[in-house]
Amino acid sequence: MGSFLFFLTSFFFYPLISGISFSEFVYPNFTASYLQFVDDSGAFLFSPNGAFKASIYNPEGQQTNFYLCIIHVASNAIIWSANRNDPISKSGKMDLTREGISIFDENGNLKWSTLKLQEAVYALQLTEMGNLVLLDQSNASIWESFHHPTDTIVLGQHLHAGAMLSNAVSGYNLSTGDYKFMITSSDALLLWRGQIYWKLSMDTQAYMNSNYVVNYMAINKTGLYLFGGNGSVVVTQVSLSLSNFRIAKLDLSGQFTVLSLSGNDLKKEFLGPVDSCRIPSICGTAGLCTADSTTNTPVCSCPAGFSAASNSKGGCLPSDASHSLPVACDSTNNGSQLNSSVESYLRLGYGMNYFSLLFSEPRYDVDLSACQNLCSGDCSCLGIFYDSASAHCYVLESELGSIISSNTLGNDLLGYIKVLVGQRRRSSTGSPGNQRKGFPVVALVLLPFTGFSLLVVLGLLWWRRSNIIMLREIKLGQPNSLSLEDLEAFNILGLPQRFYYEDLKAATDNFKNRIGSGGFGTVYKGILPDKTMVAVKKITNLGIQGKNEFFTEVAIIGNIHHVNLVKLRGFCAQGQQRLLVYEYMNRGSLDRTLFGNGPVLEWQERFDIALGTARGLAYLHSGREQKIIHCDVKPENILLQDHFQAKISDFGLSKLLNPEQSSLFTTMRGTRGYLAPEWLTNSAISEKTDVYSFGMVLLELVSGRKNCSVPSQSRSVVGSNSGGGNSSSSSGSGLVYFPLFALEMHEQGRYLELADPRLESRVTSEEVEKLVRVALCCVHEEPALRPNMVTVVGMLEGGIPLTQPRMESLNFLRFYGRRFTEASMIEEQDKQSNIMPHQHAVTATSITGSFTGFSYISSQQISGPR
Structure with a gap:
């Protein structure tokens, strides 16, 4: 009898207490409307942490369109809506039954429902992540709002390949708009009425880790990611600052945005496309x-x-x-x-x-x-x-x-x-x-004459333009530069902007402001008519046989876009002139900053440069269908922009060398510092050659000095930091082959001995150890033992555990170190004896015997210009 009375009391008084909001769960035979929960702005259910609420909501306070929404409480952002295309009035209602959720208008007409479910509903749950979930008797999920996204996803939610977000028409009308954000098996796309207008892979902030098939997109506290391998592999990533709450949203205008919570506001962290003029209907039809x-x-x-x-x-x-x-x-x-x-x-x-x-x-x-x-x-x-x-x-x-x-x-x-x-x-x-009036009759008479006249005019314009170009080139002494071969070359897809030689000559003030030089030619600073600063590279000794080959290579380089690669803006191919136009890097090359006498690079700046360079190389090696091996990774080819953002230059240019220059890459027996042992043995050159060079650059970032140099007294590693210990990597004169010294300090666990003395106490042993261990793994003698650059990035970022260097594959550094010391001592003796340079070269060779790893050809001679 008591149970029966309790049931009757609950039944009759349920409507009276249903205006009180619930936490986490509500159960079948539950009804909610805006009027019923008007004091709580229509909210009837809150997540346990209070971060989200389920509400019958009227966006922007209007009184005509009401929706069942999930709302982030702090920012008041709608993250999901059920009946977005079928709004109800304030008198409409939501019913929860054992069959699911249904939404009715004031006349009782069904506007939206969860359709037929496999199991009966036991409860409706709003999780701490903002997921609205229908549970069965065993608490298993039988329906989730996360599986039916609208225009937004949140932390913990996956947008699977084939799924999409659709923008809302306006802030108060949540109906599906014309813009879509879609995940494919390889990328994330923005579409307008079926036409692509943006790809995530083209964005400068996006970094491609692998070629795995994409399974889903997700956001977390560190950024935006496309995952493959059932979630075990990052295919593409956009790294962002650490945030405890962020959303990814396709906004009203058609831009894809990632926003993080700052106070009670959501601030934009990422935007695609950045140029809003690339949104298809931003100004309407033909605007x-x-x-x-x-x-x-x-x-x-x-x-x-x-x-x-x-x-x-x-x-x-x-x-x-x-x-x-x-x-x-x-x-x-x-x-x-x-x-x-x-x-x-x-x-x-x-x-x-x-x-x-x-x-x-x-x-x-x-x-x-x-x-x-x-x-x-x-x-x-x-x-x-x-x-x-x-x-x-x-x-x-x-x-x-x-x-x-x-x-x-x-x-x-x-x-x-x-x-x-x-x-x-x-x-x-x-x-x-x-x-x-009467136009069609007149048109029948006039159109043939008009069409013929139009063809004549177009022909004259084409003839005039061709002659103008030819005259411009005749002025340069190149009357035959506009050949049939030139015209055929332009059929190659993907060529960047073409510049005329005289325009680049004017932009560089007749090539006066030289900012670098190397094996590919000389680089000049230039200013384009739109006031954009560029670096103009004059290529000398072009080696490829045909212009089509040049255009093909330029097209490949021009279509490589990554935040850590210097962007090719355009090119010039006029007569015998070959020039490449790059974005200008205002802080110059790493070697000038790291080894110069300017302000010291702080440790975090060095780490960011190392990570950015690693990401750029990883993209060249595995982020594209066509693998690119740089072949000349060194500080001179790592350029710096504001905030010391690192960008790799001269990638893909080795094919532009002439036969004489390219032989340097195939027969050179090593330049002091960066060339891997396989260059000395005529072994196959692979992407692991770049890994070796990167490892050597990493050691130089740690020490702030060249690996193969005589340190000055003020910056000497041996003597100033070694605590009096002896090292086989040094001699009494203070000569140091730093990679060997790094190996010895690693064996002894004395990592702070390796840090740039100018950093004083502003770096910890653990920070130095991380870079040194990664560097030593990269310089293993056997290429197969070196990690690939994707793994290097993972170790630097912390997502992959650091591995221990293999000592047996690093013993060659001891041999290199001895030869460096001997050759350096002979060089010093020759200076004191006033031996001529050519005599010195012979003497050095006789000492080193068959080992020519420290040939006195400088690294500058085989480098690309900066």
């Missing part, structure tokens, strides 16, 4: 987007020949009211409008770009007329872009987005928008536009 130079915000206008549309969608329409923009055909529209209309093209002019050109496969080897013919009559084509330098034709299909205004483009890319001539265009009020 012109220009990035504000100070705020980097988009400024919308209309191209010449267009005016602002007066409808609610915005964008631009042809200024001539007799012209209208076609609608691309699809399954419901077969393009009948084109069959009854005359097509024409409105020219956009130079300096224009379009979001899809980076992701579209162009048509090759066509002229402008043929490019337009590809679009004419095709009901899915809405415009074209034509690159006159490469004879590439890009077709704009399906949907027409915004046009990008770019001051970095040359005069090679020209855009055209298809219009229908004679179509009646209605204004926003529905009244007819100004239509020319």
Whole structure:
């Protein structure tokens, strides 16, 4: 009887107490509405930690659209919504039954439900991570909101390959918008109405660790990751500052953002694409987007020949009211409008770009007329872009987005928008536009003459442009530089921007400001017309047989994008001139900073440089389909930007050496410092050769001095830090082969002896040990024992345990150390005896016998320019 009374009491009074919010669980036969929980802003369920709440919510306080939402309490950010495409009023309700969750409007019409479940529902749980979960009798999950993402994911949530996020229409209308963020088996993409406009792999902050198939994307306290190997392998990562709470969101505008909690606000940490003008419809159909130079915000206008549309969608329409923009055909529209209309093209002019050109496969080897013919009559084509330098034709299909205004483009890319001539265009009020009566009859007479005239004009323009180019090159004494071979070379896909020689000559003030030199040529500082600083590399002694080979190599290098690799902005191939244009690195090369007399590099800066260099090499070795071996890793080829961000230069350039120079790479028996033992034995050169060189660079970062040099008294390692102990790596004169000294100090556990004395006490033994152990593993004599660069990155980051160096594979350093000491002593004796340099070289060779590992050819002679 008591149980029955308790049941009746609970049954009748449940509605009276249901206005009280619950923690973690609610159970079937539960109902919630906004009015029922109005005092708590519609929240009926909180996570145990109070970080999240489930609520019948009206975004931005409006009173028409109410949704079942999961909300992050501190920031008030919506991380999930159930009925995003079917809002209810404040009188609508949510029911929890044993069949699942259902949402009804005020009239009792079903708007959304969890559909049919495999098991009966026992409870509804809101977890501490913000996951809304339906549990069965055994507490097993039978449905989760994490498996049905909307526009956001949070820590602990996986976005699996094939799944996607969709943006909301507005802040108060959560309906699915036109933008999608999708995970594929190899990348993360942004799409607008099926067209790609951004890839994670192209972002400068993204680092590719491996070529595994992507299983899912996740965010955690350290960054954003694409995982493969069932979660055991990081395929791509974006490292961010440490944060206890962050979300990844596809925002209203179509940008993919990662945000972290700062106080009660979410601050943007990562943005893709960074250039908002690359968002397809940022300025509406045919709108012109220009990035504000100070705020980097988009400024919308209309191209010449267009005016602002007066409808609610915005964008631009042809200024001539007799012209209208076609609608691309699809399954419901077969393009009948084109069959009854005359097509024409409105020219956009130079300096224009379009979001899809980076992701579209162009048509090759066509002229402008043929490019337009590809679009004419095709009901899915809405415009074209034509690159006159490469004879590439890009077709704009399906949907027409915004046009990008770019001051970095040359005069090679020209855009055209298809219009229908004679179509009646209605204004926003529905009244007819100004239509020319009788036009179709006149058109039948005039169009043949107009078309012929247009072809003549285009032919004259092409002839005039060709002659201008030829005249410009004749002025340089290169009248035959615009050859058929040049034109054929431009058919190679992916070439970066082409510069003219005289433009680079002007940018570098006639090549006066020299900032580096090496085996590939000389580097000059330049300033482009848009005030961008660049490094212009004049390549000498070009070795590849044909220009097509040069263009192919440039295309490969130009399409390598990584935050720790110097970016190739463009090239020049004019007559016999070959120049490469790189981004300018304002802090110069590592050797100048590390070994110079300027401010000392602090330990954290050295570690960041080591990690950045390792990431860059890992990307070259395994982050691309085509592996690239640098062959000349050393401080001179590691450049520094603001905050000492490291970027590797001269990757991929070894193929540009002439036969005489390339022989240095195949027969050189070592340069003091960086070349691996396999160079001495004519063994196969692999990516492990770069690993060895990186290990040597790591030791120099630790000590702040060259591995093969005589330390000054003020910075001598031996004597100043050794505590009087003897070492076979040194002699009485203080000569030190530092890699051997590092090996000996590692054996004795005396790591602080190896640190740059200028750091004084600002580094710990554990910090030095970490870099020294990684370095010694990298310089193992047998390439197979060296770790790959992905593993090196893992050890530096802490995700992979440090391994112990193999002593048996490091004994060769003792031999190197003895030879270095002998050769250095002879060099000092020769100086005192005034022996001529050529005599000195002979003497040194006779001492070292068959071992020529310390040939007196400097590393500068085989390095690429900086």
